[in-house]
Each structure stands twice: as C-alpha cells, then as structure tokens.
Amino acid sequence: MFKVLKKFLTIVVLFVGISFFVFLLIHLAPSDPASVKMSAGTGRVSTEALALMREEMGLNQPLLVQYGNWLFKFLQGDFGKSLMSDIKTEKLIIPAAMNTIQLAVITLVVSLGISIPLSIFFVQCQNRIVKSLFQMILFFKMSLPSFVIGYLLMYVFSVQLKWFPLLAKQGGTGLILPIITIIIPVSAKFIQQFSALLEQELQHEYVKVLYYRGMEESKIFQRHLLKNIFPTMVTIILLSFGSLMAGVVVVETIFYWPGIGKLLVDSISSRDYPLVQMIVVSISFLYLVLTQISDGLQNWTDIRIKGGDLP
Numbered sequence: 001m002f003k004v005l006k007k008f009l010t011i012v013v014l015f016v017g018i019s020f021f022v023f024l025l026i027h028l029a030p031s032d033p034a035s036v037k038m039s040a041g042t043g044r045v046s047t048e049a050l051a052l053m054r055e056e057m058g059l060n061q062p063l064l065v066q067y068g069n070w071l072f073k074f075l076q077g078d079f080g081k082s083l084m085s086d087i088k089t090e091k092l093i094i095p096a097a098m099n100t101i102q103l104a105v106i107t108l109v110v111s112l113g114i115s116i117p118l119s120i121f122f123v124q125c126q127n128r129i130v131k132s133l134f135q136m137i138l139f140f141k142m143s144l145p146s147f148v149i150g151y152l153l154m155y156v157f158s159v160q161l162k163w164f165p166l167l168a169k170q171g172g173t174g175l176i177l178p179i180i181t182i183i184i185p186v187s188a189k190f191i192q193q194f195s196a197l198l199e200q201e202l203q204h205e206y207v208k209v210l211y212y213r214g215m216e217e218s219k220i221f222q223r224h225l226l227k228n229i230f231p232t233m234v235t236i237i238l239l240s241f242g243s244l245m246a247g248v249v250v251v252e253t254i255f256y257w258p259g260i261g262k263l264l265v266d267s268i269s270s271r272d273y274p275l276v277q278m279i280v281v282s283i284s285f286l287y288l289v290l291t292q293i294s295d296g297l298q299n300w301t302d303i304r305i306k307g308g309d310l311p
Helices: 002-027 033-039 047-057 063-075 089-124 128-143 146-160 172-201 205-212 217-239 241-255 260-269 273-301
Strands: none
Touching (some): 002 063, 002 273, 063 273, 089 172, 089 217, 089 260, 089 273, 146 172, 146 241, 241 273
C-alpha cells in the first residue's frame, strides 16, 4: 500500500512540475495568441483592441495566476478551449490521438516483428565480417534523423517511382512510407538493445548446461533466453514511447498525417496555449504512467527480482 501511494505521489509531483515547466516555456514565446489571432484577418491590430483581447483571454494576469486557474479547471475536468477555434481541447485531441495511436501501434508491432528475429540472428552469427557489417548498418540507421529518412523515401517512392501517395492523410497505402520512416530507427534501436540482453544472458551457467545436454539452440533461445529477458524487453518497449512519439511528431508533420504530432506543431505555430499545454501534459502524463507500469511489470514478472531461481 505504501509503495502504491508513493508511486501515486511521485506521478502527481512530476505532473505538476512538468505542466508548470511547459506552461512557463509556452509563455516565454516572443509573441502571444491574442496578436496572432487578431492579425490573422487584417494583419493590423490597434493597441486598444489587442489589450481588450488579452484581457478577454486572461493573458493580462500574472503567470502564476494563469497557471493556477488552468490547474484548478483541469482538476475539475475542464481542459480549456482552443484560443484559435474556440473548440474544447479534448474534442481536437481525441481524434488526433486515435490517428497517432493507429500509426504508433502498427509501427511498434512491425518493429518488434523485425527486431526480435534479427536480434537472435545477430547473437547466433559467428561470422565476424557479417556481424561488423550488421553493426555498421544499425549504427547508420540509428544516426539518420527521421526527417531525412522521410524526405528520402518521399523523393524515391513518391516523386520518382510514384508507388505511394505523397501525403498520408488518405490512409491506406499512404501510411506505408510514414510507418517505414519510424520503423527504421526504432527497429535498429530495439535490435541493438535486445541483442545486448541476449548476449548478456548467454553468459549464465544454466545456458552452458543446456548446451551440454544437447538441447537445440533454437529451443534454448525460445524457451529460456527470450523468456528470461522478457521483463526487461517490456520495460524497454514501454520506455521507448518517448523516442517513438518524437519520431511520430516529425513523420506526421512531413507526411501530413492528422495525428497528435501535427496538431502539436500547428498549435505551437498559432500560439494556441491551452491546446499546446493539454497536448504536452497528456503525452507527459502517459509517459509517467507507462514508466510506472513498466516498473510494476518488471517486479511482477522477473523471477530474479521475486527471489526465484534461474532455470
């Protein structure tokens, strides 16, 4: 009970700290949403009209008062309205989040389907030249920024070969290039981490005993090695949410996919404080929850943490 309460308090403290930090950064921007909103139509705004708009939006109050008002309303379930469209933030965020989840889940499943077999291959491979070449490819894939990969894929497969649509907003085949763009760095990272876990597990005495007994190598990997590193793999997968979301934000902007990343970029450009605040806070809160879940799964599933014996 004490551990659960401690984790809950940790999430609360981090949530308040992150939300205030984001609130502060947003308000340090060189322009404000009042001027952006009023200049959208005519481009010229009087000082008096701007002052009235700032008062109407509550932007003339001290920063701590603005944050306190936002937090008080947030705790009551009032997540605010978009300053630009006057639509409740949750009505804008939920559809965009569904699109992002669709993209992220497909990417994660495919990345794992690629990473696990290739990790096993890398560990089992005895050819030093092949392993060195494999490591160079992984390093290259991890080093390339997502926007570089995205633009290269667009140029080759959309502009030159015309195999796929240039934009992903149509869905269907339009999602292929965005998914590949994220898969390349994510799968490379997974392969590197999973293979390191497997090589570390291979050093244990029980593995040598299994080899000595004549058990097939494929069965050793499937029944024992993968089983024992599974808790750590789950932790890695959950904690990779941050890097996955970073890739999704870039990809959604490049391929014009109407997800949470594109919504965030658009809201930052328009200085839509409530929308930016809610998006960043939602992502941060989800990351905090996933971190706590990964810790719980690690403690629950790892027999070594529970005091069990290795097979």
